[in-house]
Amino acid sequence: MNILGIETSCDETAAAIYGPAGLAAHALHSQIALHAEYGGVVPELASRDHVSRINPLIREVLAQAGLRPSDLDGVAYTAGPGLIGALMVGASVAAGIATAHGLPLIPVHHMEAHLLAPMLEDPRPEFPFLALLVSGGHTLLVDVQGVGRYEILGESLDDAVGEAFDKTAKLLGLPYPGGPHLARLAEGGGASKAWRFPRPMTDRPGLEFSFSGLKTAVLTALPKARNEQDRADLAWAFQEAVTDTLAIKCARALEQTGLEQLVVAGGVGANKRLREKLGELARRQGLRLYFPRHEFCTDNAAMIAYAGWARRSEGRLPHGKLFTTPRWAISELQPPTPATA
Numbered sequence: 001m002n003i004l005g006i007e008t009s010c011d012e013t014a015a016a017i018y019g020p021a022g023l024a025a026h027a028l029h030s031q032i033a034l035h036a037e038y039g040g041v042v043p044e045l046a047s048r049d050h051v052s053r054i055n056p057l058i059r060e061v062l063a064q065a066g067l068r069p070s071d072l073d074g075v076a077y078t079a080g081p082g083l084i085g086a087l088m089v090g091a092s093v094a095a096g097i098a099t100a101h102g103l104p105l106i107p108v109h110h111m112e113a114h115l116l117a118p119m120l121e122d123p124r125p126e127f128p129f130l131a132l133l134v135s136g137g138h139t140l141l142v143d144v145q146g147v148g149r150y151e152i153l154g155e156s157l158d159d160a161v162g163e164a165f166d167k168t169a170k171l172l173g174l175p176y177p178g179g180p181h182l183a184r185l186a187e188g189g190g191a192s193k194a195w196r197f198p199r200p201m202t203d204r205p206g207l208e209f210s211f212s213g214l215k216t217a218v219l220t221a222l223p224k225a226r227n228e229q230d231r232a233d234l235a236w237a238f239q240e241a242v243t244d245t246l247a248i249k250c251a252r253a254l255e256q257t258g259l260e261q262l263v264v265a266g267g268v269g270a271n272k273r274l275r276e277k278l279g280e281l282a283r284r285q286g287l288r289l290y291f292p293r294h295e296f297c298t299d300n301a302a303m304i305a306y307a308g309w310a311r312r313s314e315g316r317l318p319h320g321k322l323f324t325t326p327r328w329a330i331s332e333l334q335p336p337t338p339a340t341a
């Protein structure tokens with residue numbers, strides 16, 4: 001079974017094919033340069049760029065995999081959550097291919113795809129596991145019992161972690177998207193203990209997060225940062241506060257659920273300090289820890305093709321009708337209905 005995956009939810013245009021032997025091909029065009037001068041994603045520009053990029057990327061992955069469209073068994077596309085205009089580009093292209101070749105259309109939840117991205121790696125996690133989803137728009141701790149069987153244990157009450165990284169990076173005058181730039185700046189910091197920020201909501205029970213206060217704490221501290229070293233120390237203190245908070249809540253969720261595998265996904269999963277801290281936690285507690293490779297932490301179509309493939313191989317598809325939705329809770333997803341039922 002070969003599934004074409006299409007991703008256009010935000011500022012990455014991507015296509016991939018997942019087949020019987022695993023990932024057969026993937027290609028991506030990032031719009032980072034296009035939006036950089038505006039300091040954030042401009043939705044209308046994103047949609048227009050997806051329109052001009054998506055078809056060549058699909059031709060590229062078909063060529064890479066040595067397949068014709070008629071060899072496909074389904075077309076998966078990101079139906080949401082995301083920017084509505086951007087989502088509609090991928091959905092329309094997916095519907096066009098599916099209709100032309102008589103293939104089932106598989107709407108994919110973008111966060112389910114992020115969550116399943118570690119399945120593209122070897123070794124891969126086995127159900128059940130705890131997932132920490134840390135991206136530009138989401139911060140979620142999810143108890144994952146199987147495909148479509150997700151219980152949200154905790155989420156951010158305000159800014160998502162990636163958003164907090166990006167906003168704080170902006171305060172520090174770093175280019176968009178600031179997360180990786182802030183992480184790089186922080187590598188030169190840490191020697192001075194001049195700054196220490198709170199680990200929000202760790203002093204009380206629960207698995208909820210709040211990151212907007214940290215950004216304000218950095219803003220308040222900023223006038224005292226007089227040189228490049230001070231700025232690096234500030235970035236370091238911010239990153240320590242965020243990654244400690246995430247590690248503390250992961251430990252708590254693992255204890256609460258008794259789960260023994262931890263899966264980390266989403267763009268902030270690329271953060272080196274976070275990987276180090278969760279690595280320590282896993283060693284200390286004898287847990288198995290899984291990350292996707294860096295390029296599959298941020299948006300990509302390999303994870304969309306895989307999520308479509310997993311749903312198609314585990315059961316009958318929900319309805320296969322074309323739709324897009326800017327907001328969509330992962331807890332609303334249903335497990336696939338067995339095809340034999």
Ligand code: ATP
Nearest residue numbers: 135136137138162179180266267268270271298299
């Ligand atoms: P969502 O998936 O919630 O809709 P998104 O698709 O924009 O949001 P991703 O592509 O998964 O999010 O991740 C992008 C985010 O990851 C950005 O906020 C970016 O700054 C952050 N990020 C990427 N690399 C790093 C890093 N090394 N350290 C910290 N943050 C990072």
Ligand code: MG
Nearest residue numbers: 010011012299
């Ligand atoms: Mg992106």
Ligand code: FE
Nearest residue numbers: 114135298299
């Ligand atoms: Fe994403």
